[in-house]
Amino acid sequence: xxxxxxxxxxxxxxxLRDAGLKRTPQREAILxxxxxxxxxxxxxxxxxxxxxxxxxxxxxxxxxxxxxREGWAESLPSPDQIQRFVRCCSPNPHHxxxxxxxGRTAEIDCPGLGSxxxxxxxxxGFKVTRHQLTLYGLCAECQRGFSA
Amino acid sequence: xxxxxxxxxxxxxxxLRDAGLKRTPQREAILxxxxxxxxxxxxxxxxxxxxxxxxxxxxxxxxxxxxxREGWAESLPSPDQIQRFVRCCSPNPHHxxxxxxxGRTAEIDCPGLGSxxxxxxxxxGFKVTRHQLTLYGLCAECQRGFSA
DNA sequence: TTTGTTGCAAAGGGTTTGCAGGAGA
DNA sequence: TCTCCTGCAAACCCTTTGCAACAAA
Numbered sequence: 537x538x539x540x541x542x543x544x545x546x547x548x549x550x551x552l553r554d555a556g557l558k559r560t561p562q563r564e565a566i567l568x569x570x571x572x573x574x575x576x577x578x579x580x581x582x583x584x585x586x587x588x589x590x591x592x593x594x595x596x597x598x599x600x601x602x603x604x605r606e607g608w609a610e611s612l613p614s615p616d617q618i619q620r621f622v623r624c625c626s627p628n629p630h631h632x633x634x635x636x637x638x639g640r641t642a643e644i645d646c647p648g649l650g651s652x653x654x655x656x657x658x659x660x661g662f663k664v665t666r667h668q669l670t671l672y673g674l675c676a677e678c679q680r681g682f683s684a
Numbered sequence: 685x686x687x688x689x690x691x692x693x694x695x696x697x698x699x700l701r702d703a704g705l706k707r708t709p710q711r712e713a714i715l716x717x718x719x720x721x722x723x724x725x726x727x728x729x730x731x732x733x734x735x736x737x738x739x740x741x742x743x744x745x746x747x748x749x750x751x752x753r754e755g756w757a758e759s760l761p762s763p764d765q766i767q768r769f770v771r772c773c774s775p776n777p778h779h780x781x782x783x784x785x786x787g788r789t790a791e792i793d794c795p796g797l798g799s800x801x802x803x804x805x806x807x808x809g810f811k812v813t814r815h816q817l818t819l820y821g822l823c824a825e826c827q828r829g830f831s832a
Numbered sequence: 833t834t835t836g837t838t839g840c841a842a843a844g845g846g847t848t849t850g851c852a853g854g855a856g857a
Numbered sequence: 858t859c860t861c862c863t864g865c866a867a868a869c870c871c872t873t874t875g876c877a878a879c880a881a882a
Contacts, residue, residue, distance in 0.1 A: 558856050560861095560863080579846080579847080580846085592863075594849085595864075613761030613762075618845095619846080619847085633812070644801065644804045647801070653795070660823075660824075661827075662790065664781070666820045669815060669816070669818075670817075671810070672814045673811045673813045674813065675810055679809075708880075708881075740839055740840070742840085743839075745873075746837085746873090765847080
């Protein structure tokens with residue numbers, strides 16, 4: 537069962553073995569931090585959240601790259617040009633919703649974009665094959681906080 | 685009338701004056717390159733497309749920042765973490781559609797995301813305030829190319 | 833003349849690379 | 858044992874900053 541804080545899906549995470557990756561303490565630590573994260577984390581932040589002997593940044597980057605390639609994590613675009621990573625719970629196509637109050641994220645299944653976009657695109661001669669969407673807003677908790 | 689290659693809108697571009705910016709050859713050159721571009725350009729690419737005495741990268745970055753702030757250009761997120769800029773024709777909320785064949789972009793008005801997303805978000809307690817969307821696909825020309 | 837801009841050089845800082853030593857299977 | 862992984866240091870390179878000279882208004 538998925539235990540990621542912000543995860544609302546019930547998918548089981550694939551094991552390192554399944555992907556042909558060796559199981560190392562560093563890898564497990566990185567995954568653990570990502571799974572316990574309430575918001576997208578930079579490589580530096582991931583390092584900062586580790587206890588004891590922490591792996592170097594190069595190791596973190598190298599592993600994150602693997603995880604992204606395996607579909608276990610995702611790098612979210614952010615305006616400051618610093619990569620931020622989130623653990624993906626669902627292997628299905630999905631998007632992320634990001635709380636602008638506390639930074640928390642959640643996944644949202646992609647129900648398809650709807651015909652309005654398809655038609656605009658078609659009118660320009662474009663054929664849409666995929667899309668990248670990030671929603672921004674306020675989570676339940678922050679909504680309460682701001683109205684109080 | 686807007687003369688940007690990929691622009692399908694009829695909006696007139698605001699002048700530098702209107703934004704309280706001085707009119708310098710460097711600025712006009714940057715805007716001209718952006719307007720003639722068929723795809724999002726990095727600062728370096730913008731420099732490369734200039735003839736004669738070209739401004740330094742710092743000048744280009746400084747001006748791009750202004751243009752983005754004024755809503756004249758936009759920095760599109762890209763996987764390689766290098767900023768790519770496009771000239772915005774429409775001041776209205778819009779998204780970009782990007783051809784994966786030739787890199788060409790076009791703007792698509794945002795008709796709203798549709799209720800499916802709103803409902804998913806609401807189910808999680810989120811209130812959506814804004815979103816960032818990029819569509820990927822093939823433009824008319826590239827569709828012909830690939831089927832030929 | 834006043835104020836905003838540019839140019840140049842240098843610094844900043846996130847990310848990647850090379851390579852030798854070390855740990856997993 | 859063999860292969861993959863990590864650590865360290867250094868390189869990379871896009872982007873920003875400082876400051877003096879310069880140009881637009």
